[in-house]
Amino acid sequence: MPDLNDHRDGPRDECGVFGIYAPERDVSRLAYFALFALQHRGQESAGIATAVRGGDIMAVVDQGLVAQVFDEHTLRSLIGDMAVGHVRYSTTGSSQWENAQPIVRNDQRTLALAHNGNLINAVELHSELRAQGVPFRSTSDSEIIAALLETHPAEQIEDAVADVLPRLQGAFSTVVMTDDQVVAFRDPHGLRPLALGELDDAVLGGPAYCVASESCAFDLIGAKFLREVEPGEMVTFSSRGVRSQMVAPSERRAFCVFEYIYFARPDSRMGGTVLQVARAKMGEILWREAPVEADLVIPVPDSGNAAARGLARAAELPQDDGFIKNRYVARTFIQPGQELRRQGLRLKFNPLPEVVAGQRLIVVDDSIVRGNTTRQIVQMLRQAGAAEVHLRISAPPIKHPCHYGIDMSTREEMIAHGRSVDEVATELGADSLHYLSMKGVYQAVGGSRGTHCDACFTGEYPLAGSEDASGKFALESALPLVRA
Ligand code: SF4
Secondary structure, eight states: OOTTTSOOOSSSEOOEEEEOOOOSOOOHHHHHHHHHGGGOOOEEEEEEEEEEETOEEEEEEESSSSSHOOOOHHHHOOOEEEEEEEEEETTTTOOOOOOOEEEOOOOSSEEEEEEEEEEHHHHHHHHHHHHHOOSSOOOOHHHHHHHHHHTTSSSHHHHHHHHHGGGGOOEEEEEEEEOOOOEEEEEEESSSEEEEEEETTSSSSOOEEEEEEEHHHHHHHHEEEEEEOTTTTEEEEEEEEEEEEEEEESSSOOEHHHHHIIISOOTEEEEEEHHHHHHHHHHHHHHHSSSOSEEEEEEEETTTTTHHHHHHHHTTOOOOOSEEEOOOOOTTTOOOOHHTTGGGGTTTTTEEEHHHTTTTEEEEESOOOOOOHHHHHHHHHHHHOOOOEEEEEESSOSSOOOOOEOOOOOOGGGGTTOOOOHHHHHHHSSSSEEEEHHHHHHHHTTOOOOEEEEEHHHHOSSSGGGGGOOOHHHHHHSSSSOOO
8 A cells, every 4th residue: 555645656855955145135035936946856844044144144944845834924034145945855764853954053153054965974974073072953964064064173164165075975965154155065976966056137236146956946036057066166155256166076976867867857957958858868768779569658747757758759659648646645645544545546646547448558657666656557557448558667777775865765675676677567567667778868868877876776886885875874873863
C-alpha cells in the first residue's frame, strides 16, 4: 500500500537556496517569490533571513510550504536590502524545526546561511568543533559550515570562506549573508547547482544581484540569468561591487546528472541546456534504443511529460494523457481510512479507460527507485483495459545510494539492485521495460562522464571515501542533539 504522505516513489532533493543583494530595495518579497519557484526542491520547511546593510539579521523560518510559512505580515516584518532564503526537504528523522534554514548564528560573527548538499566529513568536523566548545542547536551538517565561518578568526567573511571551503568535503552550494554582504560558494566538484543572476531594473542603489539553485527563480523576480557559479568559486556582493575568486579549484568536476533527468524544473537552465529540451531528447533516444510495436504514448505526469513528447515525436506515435493527476496531494495529506486505503495511488493518479482501453501503451517516466508506484501504475492501466504496457524510463537503473544531498532508498530497497532488467519488468508486471543508457543520458544533455556525477547509476563515486560516507545519517545517529 503506498504511503500517501510520500509524494513520489522516487529520489528527493533536499534543498533549494537563494540569495539577493539589492541596495536600497525591499527584498523580502523577491526572496519569497524566488523560494516559491524553488518549492519543488523542498517542501518541509522554508525560511528567509534579511538585513539592512550595517543592521541586524531578521529571520522567519518554519516548517511547511513557502505559502504556509509566509504571509503579508511576516514579509513586512522582514526588512532589508539583502536576503538569503531556503526550502528544505528533510531526510527521515531530521525534520525537526531546528534543522530548518537559513541558519542564523551570532555569537562571534553575525551570519545567516543557506546550504544545499551534504558534507561527507560532517562527523569529523562536528567533533572538532564540539571539542573546541562550539555549541550547536541542530543536527544538520549545514550548521557545521555556519559554525566554521562564524568562529573563524579572519575579519572578512571572504577570507573565512576561502580558508574553510577547502576543508569541506562533499556537496555544498551555499549562500551566506553577514551584516554587510552576501557571499555564495560552490563545492570544488560542483555537485549541486548554483546560478548567478542580475536584476533587470537596477536603478535605485546600483546593480543588484542574486544567486539561486535554479535559474527558474530568476524568471519570477525579473532577474536575468548571467551564468552558473563555477565549482570552487566564491562570489561576493558588497558595497565594493561583485567579486569572484576561485578559492578551491579542482580538476574533477562532478555535476549531478540527476538534476537534468528529474530534480530541476524543466524551465531551468543548467550546463548550457534548458532541461525541457534535454528531457525531450532523452525520450527520442529512448525510442531509438528500444523501439516497440505500440499504439499510444502516455507519460506518468508530470515527471515523464517531456520525455514522452520526445519519444512520441521520434516514434511518430500519438501521445495522450492516460492519467489525470491530482496536483493538490500535499505532504501533510490526511491518511485515508482503511476503506479508501486500497484506492491507494488513485488519490494522485486516476487512469482514463476511454484513452487506454485496448491500446498497446508506451508509458514514460523519469526514474524508478523502489518500484512501488510504478507497479501500481501498471496495475491501474491494466485494470483500465490497456492491452499491453511497455515501460520506458529516461534514466538508467538506480542501484546505489547518493551521498551528496539526495534522499534515495537504501540499496536493498532499490528494485534494480541485484535484478536484471527483465526481472524488474516481471516484478513490475510490465510487458517490456527499457532504461535509457548512461551514454544516452550524456548524449541528451551534451555532456560527458568526466564532468558529471552518475554514482547512483554506476556506483562510481567522484569523491574518494564516499562509499563509506553516511553523512547526515551518521551525524544524527552518532551524536546527540546539542542545544546551544
Ligand atoms: S549519486 Fe546520483 S543523485 Fe547523487 S549527486 Fe550523483 S548523480 Fe546526483
